[in-house]
Amino acid sequence: MANNKDTKKNLVFKNRKAFHDFTILETIEAGIVLEGSEVKAIRDGRVNLKDSFVRIIKGEVFLLNMHISHLSTTHTTYRPDERKDRKLLLHSKQIDKMYTKVAKDGIALVALKLYFNDKNMIKVQIATAEGKKLHDKREDLKKKTMLRETQQVLKNYK
Template sequence: MAPNNKRETAKKYIAENRKARHNYSIEDRIEAGIILKGSEVKSLRSGATNIGDSYAGANQGDGLWLYNAYIPEYKEANRENHETRRPRQLLLHKREIARLHQEVTRGGMTLVPLSMYFNDKGIAKVELGLAKGRKLHDKREAEKERDWNREKARLMKSRG
């Protein structure tokens, strides 16, 4: 069934890591599923999630994990509540996990979560970025280039 408008295909963002685009140059983006408990899903829907300090990494033979992502406790969950910063397993194909693990170990890359959202089916997803760290002078250069492109667009718009 084809979507009728943009709203049906829009992602409902839960959290974004804006710092990641500043601190890293993103080489590739990967969408991954995430294994959550029921109270975590309820808490995600209410908001206040933070992935600013989180990262993804491979564990010994059992896949990819998301570390240090903050999902607050769901108050109505009683004793069945979850830990706020527990490691959460990410769902990817074995080939993708192997490729990412190879890039991280040999290529000196890092897996950084860029955003967490619900897709159009209501399933929680994490967008991971295969990234390389930036030095301070690289950050300044990227900011200058971004400002110049913005100014150039303004000039072109004003000229018609």
């Protein structure tokens, strides 16, 4: 049975590399500041979070290196930079909490998902995460393949 929260969200992009490279500790939903036709481009699926990362700069949270391609209908004189820094909208208490975790424990901030919420606004799910070691990644791959194989056997058995 599907989760109610997931049915209300219209997922645009999921950063699978982040789930592979990091152990996710805590997730937070954040708004994002966009310009012009970027929302239409995201709706069209012209977005990439693969190499993006989150930084706290002077008490504000920014999503760096996220790529949003231009639409062909965008006017040539107004085309925002595709890889510019985009500000994330969070409460100051949330920012302070994340900053203390990142500064003390050496934990990374990662963008996981980009989606439209139930009010049709673009949201980014960011997470505090620890980097995985190579042997941890191998263990996760083994578990996933074993689970996939058992599901296929059960499906074929029925």
